Amino acid sequence: MNIYIGSDHAAFDEKAALIKHLSKLTTKDLGTDSKESCNYPDFAKAVSKAVQADKEGLGILLCGSGIGVSMVANRYKNVRAARCLSVEDAKLSRQHNNSNVLCLAARMNSFEEIKLIVETWLDTKFEGGRHLTRVDLFNELGC
16 A cells, blocks of 8 residues: 655655655555745645545645645545644544545644654555445535
């Protein structure tokens, strides 16, 4: 499974550290490549399109708050992006919503918290059942 990762300048250091932390997995860095000011929609778009094209792939987006990248990502059909600030958010986003893009806040969470959120998100499985109907409704939306 591929994990597509992108960030803006505000989360560049956290993205680089996260890619190192996930070194045993297949990660694909979709930018940014520096701390120079950039536009988060460019990287949210790249990750979202990669997840759209790779049905088994997952995405991780980071920016200062996690809000901007989640707003962009959720415009794409079959992308279910969840801004998660806690382990519990990450767990529920997978169990109930089958999130396939995790959005993180580099200015609100420590890197230790980010690692725990990511590990929980990757380890948690979708429960299906009654939640599948709702996820199917999500998938009808977007461009």
